[in-house]
Amino acid sequence: xxxxxxxxxxxxxxxxxxxxxxxxxxxxxxxxxxxxxxxxxxxxxxxxxxxxxxxxxxxxxxxxxxxxxxxxxxxxxxxxxxxxxxxxxxxxxxxxxxxxxxxxxxxxxxxxxxxxxxxxxxxxxxxxxxxxxxxxxxxxxxxxxxxxxxxxxxxxxxxxxxxxxxxxxxxxxxxxxxxxxxxxxxxxxxxxxxxxxxxxxxxxxxxxxxxxxxxxxxxxxxxxxxxxxxxxxxxxxxxxxxxxxxxxxxxxxxxxxxxxxxxxxxxxxxxxxxxxxxxxxxxxxxxxxxxxxxxxxxxxxxxxxxxxxxxxxxxxxxxxxxxxxxxxxxxxxxxxxxxxxxxxxxxxxxxxxxxxxxxxxxxxxxxxxxxxxxxxxxxxxxxxxxxxxxxxxxxxxxxxxxxxxxxxxxxxxxxxxxxxxxxxxxxxxxxxxxxxxxxxxxxxxxxxxxxxxxxxxxxxxxxxxxxxxxxxxxxxxxxxxxxxxxxxxxxxxxxxxxxxxxxxxxxxxxxxxxxxxxxxxxxxxxxxx
RNA sequence: GGGCCCGUAGCGCAGUCUGGCUAGCGCACCGGCCUUUUAAGCCGGGUGUCGAGGGUUCGAAUCCCUCCGGGCCCGCCA
Numbered sequence: 001x002x003x004x005x006x007x008x009x010x011x012x013x014x015x016x017x018x019x020x021x022x023x024x025x026x027x028x029x030x031x032x033x034x035x036x037x038x039x040x041x042x043x044x045x046x047x048x049x050x051x052x053x054x055x056x057x058x059x060x061x062x063x064x065x066x067x068x069x070x071x072x073x074x075x076x077x078x079x080x081x082x083x084x085x086x087x088x089x090x091x092x093x094x095x096x097x098x099x100x101x102x103x104x105x106x107x108x109x110x111x112x113x114x115x116x117x118x119x120x121x122x123x124x125x126x127x128x129x130x131x132x133x134x135x136x137x138x139x140x141x142x143x144x145x146x147x148x149x150x151x152x153x154x155x156x157x158x159x160x161x162x163x164x165x166x167x168x169x170x171x172x173x174x175x176x177x178x179x180x181x182x183x184x185x186x187x188x189x190x191x192x193x194x195x196x197x198x199x200x201x202x203x204x205x206x207x208x209x210x211x212x213x214x215x216x217x218x219x220x221x222x223x224x225x226x227x228x229x230x231x232x233x234x235x236x237x238x239x240x241x242x243x244x245x246x247x248x249x250x251x252x253x254x255x256x257x258x259x260x261x262x263x264x265x266x267x268x269x270x271x272x273x274x275x276x277x278x279x280x281x282x283x284x285x286x287x288x289x290x291x292x293x294x295x296x297x298x299x300x301x302x303x304x305x306x307x308x309x310x311x312x313x314x315x316x317x318x319x320x321x322x323x324x325x326x327x328x329x330x331x332x333x334x335x336x337x338x339x340x341x342x343x344x345x346x347x348x349x350x351x352x353x354x355x356x357x358x359x360x361x362x363x364x365x366x367x368x369x370x371x372x373x374x375x376x377x378x379x380x381x382x383x384x385x386x387x388x389x390x391x392x393x394x395x396x397x398x399x400x401x402x403x404x405x406x407x408x409x410x411x412x413x414x415x416x417x418x419x420x421x422x423x424x425x426x427x428x429x430x431x432x433x434x435x436x437x438x439x440x441x442x443x444x445x446x447x448x449x450x451x452x453x454x455x456x457x458x459x460x461x462x463x464x465x466x467x468x469x470x471x472x473x474x475x476x477x478x479x480x481x482x483x484x485x486x487x488x489x490x491x492x493x494x495x496x497x498x499x500x501x502x503x504x505x506x507x508x509x510x511x512x513x514x515x516x517x518x519x520x521x522x523x524x525x526x527x528x529x
Numbered sequence: 530g531g532g533c534c535c536g537u538a539g540c541g542c543a544g545u546c547u548g549g550c551u552a553g554c555g556c557a558c559c560g561g562c563c564u565u566u567u568a569a570g571c572c573g574g575g576u577g578u579c580g581a582g583g584g585u586u587c588g589a590a591u592c593c594c595u596c597c598g599g600g601c602c603c604g605c606c607a
Contacts, residue, residue, distance in 0.1 A: 006546075025607065065607065159605050181606090201606085223607045247603040248532050274534070274601085282601095312543085315534060317601080328541090331569095332555075349544075350553075377569065432568065471570050478565040492567065506568050 002356045003313055004040070008047035008055075011238050011269055016053065020044050021236040021268065022123070023060030026091050026105045028071030028285030030112035031292055032305060032320065033276035035119075039309045040240040040271055042121045043360055058124040059116075060230070063092045063105040064132055064220050066171075066181035068202060071108075072288025088181035088203040090173065092129040105129075108285070115293035119302040120363025131233075132217035138191070140229035140263065141214045141221055144169045145188050147262045151225055154257045158249035168193065172212035172219035179203065180219065191215045228255040232263040239268040243315070246272035273314035279321050291320060299423040300326065301415065307333050307361040322427045330376035333361070341370040372409040374401050379420035380428065381506045382514050385436055392417060395514050399470075434500050436515065441501025444494075444527045452494035453528040455484045459495070460524040463517060474509030498527035 011018040022041035024034050041057040048055030067090075069075075070083045074097055086094045086104075094104035101107035105127075113125060131137055144151060148168050156162045168185035172195035182205035183195040192211040199205035212218035221229055230236065245252050256267035275282050281289045296305050299322060308318065308329065338344040339351055340358040359366045374382070374396060386392040393410065396402040402409060424433055448456075458480055462468075468476060481491040495512075496505040499520070505511060512520055 001547085003546085027607090062607080068606065155605080161605070163605090224605090226607090243533065243602060245603095245607090246533070249605085250532090250603060251607075272533080317534070328555075335555085347553075353543080375569070381568075474566065474570070475563070478563085482564065488565070489567085496567090504567060507570090508567080510569075 002310075002353070002360065004043045004047045004310065004360060005051075005356070007044050007238065007269065007271055008051055008053070011044070011048065011055075012051060012053045014269070015237055018044075018048060018053070018055050018237045018269075019235050020055060020057040021060060021230070021234065021239040022057065023062060023126075025062040025065050026109050027065070027067070027069070028288070029108055029290045029292055031276075031278075031283045031285060031290040032296060032308075033278075033283035034112075034285075035293070035305060036273040036276065036309060036314065037240050037242075038116070038121055038123060039119070039306060040273065040314060041238075042123055043310060044238060044240075044271070045123075046360075056124070058126055058234070060126040060128060061105065061109055062128050063109070064090045064129040064180075064217075065223075066090055066179065067094060067104075068181065069286045071286040072290075075288075088179035088200065090129065090180050092127075093178060111292060111294050115297065118297060118363075119293065119305060126234075128220070129217065132220055135215045135217070136233060137217075137221070137229065138215035140233055141170065143262060144221055144225050144229060145193070145214075150261055151258055154254055154261065155224060158254060169222045169225040170212075170214065170219055171222055172210075174206060174208055175210045175212070175218075176208035177206040179205065182206070183219070185219075188214075193219060195219075224251050224254050225258060227251055228259040228263055228265075228267070231255070231259055231268055232265045236268045237266075238271065240271035240273055240314070243272050243274055246270065271314055274317040276318045276320055278319075279323075280319070291322065295322075299419050299427060300330070301412075301419065302363060303361045304329055304333050306363075307336065307357065310360040311336075311357050322423075324429065326423065326427065327377055334373050334375065336361075337371060337373065340366075343370065369406075371412065372402050372405055374413045374416050376416060376420060378510070379416050380424050380432060381510060383417045383421040384424060384434060385511075385514050386417065389414060399513065431504070434502075434505050436499055437501045440523065440526050441497065443501045444497040447497055448494055448527060449490075451484055451486050452490055455480060455486050455491045456494055456498060456524040457528040458484060459491075460521045460528070463512075463524075464521050468509070468513075470507075470509035470513045472509070473512055474507060477508055494527075495524075498523055 020041040022037040024030065024037060038059050041059070045055035045057040066088045067086055070080060070087070074080065074083045079097055091105050092103060096103050096107040098107055101110060116123070145168060151169050152163045152167050166186070168188060170185045170193050171180050172183045172185055172193050173180050174183050174197040177197060179197065181200045182197050182203060184198050186194045186196060188194070191213050193214055194211045195209070197205035197208040220226060241252065244250070252267070252270060259265050259267045277283065278289050278291055283289050283291065308320065312318065335344065336354045336358050339346045339354040346354060378401070382392060382395060386395070392413070393402070396413060402413060405413070462476065462480070477491055478488055481488040492508060493503045495508055496503055499505070
């Protein structure tokens with residue numbers, strides 16, 4: 001059974017309408033590593049529905065947290081100087097570097113949120129700042145303040161340096177300098193917490209002393225208390241979170257105790273997950289090690305990202321590499337799809353597993369009919385020579401990659417071709433990039449030997465006299481080389497020189513079969529002159 | 530100091546929760562085919578003390594204990 005289903009079953013045992021939370025701190029670009037959070041939440045919700053339950057999932061933007069570090073790309077050049085002044089200020093109150101966005105949060109979170117639909121994610125979005133401003137956090141905050149001693153005792157269990165006796169679980173927003181990270185709460189009464197802006201380890205305070213109205217969002221609960229408060233407020237019964245939270249004595253452990261003892265609720269069913277690395281480095285929004293959802297859509301179908309998340313267990317580290325490794329991801333996905341549609345044999349167990357992963361990878365409903373796919377490797381070649389869509393369709397049907405295609409098959413083919421084109425230009429190694437020369441390349445004129453020209457002349461003649469399948473054509477090159485007394489690499493080089501102006505290229509049979517035959521014949525003849 | 534993950538074929542991994550067919554997949558590799566393979570040629574081949582040891586069991590990659598190796602996270606920010 002897939003782990004998502006296991007979670008869903010466990011939840012249904014506990015209650016009838018599970019609420020699955022996800023969320024992250026908007027501390028920079030939101031990347032595909034963060035997708036674990038929201039994809040898992042949404043995946044569990046879907047599994048619940050399939051089991052006849054009723055799940056609800058949401059994503060919570062922690063946009064009221066103070067900026068501790070200037071994230072990439074704002075930490076470069078002039079921007080870095082400009083953004084220094086905002087250290088310690090809640091993200092939501094920091095301006096956007098780009099006038100097209102409302103503020104810092106909008107700048108970083110909007111591209112992510114707007115992409116969610118493309119990935120088949122359908123969850124409610126909450127903003128931490130809005131929740132605080134609306135006053136919904138007032139009662140949980142009051143409860144926490146009342147039980148500050150109890151909370152302090154819980155946190156102290158895992159601390160080597162105990163919290164001071166007058167500690168309060170609240171971070172006020174400094175009325176004068178707007179910072180949240182710099183204030184220390186001194187005491188509270190009614191709806192107010194009095195504070196002093198003293199500074200923190202990374203930013204100085206302004207010294208102001210004042211009172212914050214906690215019913216009006218003039219501050220927030222400290223993270224370790226805010227989390228269980230949120231569980232209480234939103235009735236959270238399941239939540240995926242990064243492995244950093246999952247450590248013993250970490251925020252989940254203390255949150256669990258605080259939930260029970262202070263908020264009188266149960267901690268959500270935890271689904272800890274490993275992080276995603278990008279070419280060997282952990283993704284990090286602040287450091288700029290990111291790969292975003294819009295970037296993903298440029299080079300791959302959304303199903304592939306879902307597949308990437310759901311194919312392995314959540315606590316297994318995932319590594320993403322948009323370079324050559326992407327080809328394998330495509331192949332793997334296509335294989336899983338073929339197993340799902342029974343086009344490739346697999347053992348019963350494997351089939352069951354693949355089918356479930358395939359279903360979870362789909363944006364919405366799993367297609368009933370077999371999907372026709374253009375292999376991505378082939379798409380990288382075709383995308384570089386196709387002149388228009390009609391041309392591509394012709395090639396694909398003559399190659400039997402599309403057979404009597406439906407409208408959606410054609411759409412999928414073009415989407416993949418467009419991904420391939422983008423991938424080739426942005427992430428592929430240079431050797432996979434080529435351009436068919438519009439006119440006979442000078443290299444061909446200079447470098448071709450008499451024998452090579454003879455080979456090309458003969459090839460042109462053969463091409464015009466009969467049709468070759470790609471494999472036949474490839475094989476034919478060997479025979480031909482023999483016939484004209486050339487070593488095979490010399491003939492291959494000659495072909496590439498004539499067409500591309502360089503000595504290597506895509507597999508010849510494949511390559512020529514996607515080009516216009518008359519064009520190839522005339523070019524080969526021209527090169528042989 | 531605490532915790533988590535990983536250890537299965539040359540490499541990357543699935544299978545471990547719920548013990549049970551002959552331990553599987555991809556790539557690589559080897560062999561064959563065509564006087565032959567540049568980025569999908571076809572056909573065939575598993576190359577393995579499932580990290581080690583012990584235990585439970587009719588039966589262990591799978592459960593329990595101990596150990597070894599690699600990686601990561603947390604150590605009081607969230």
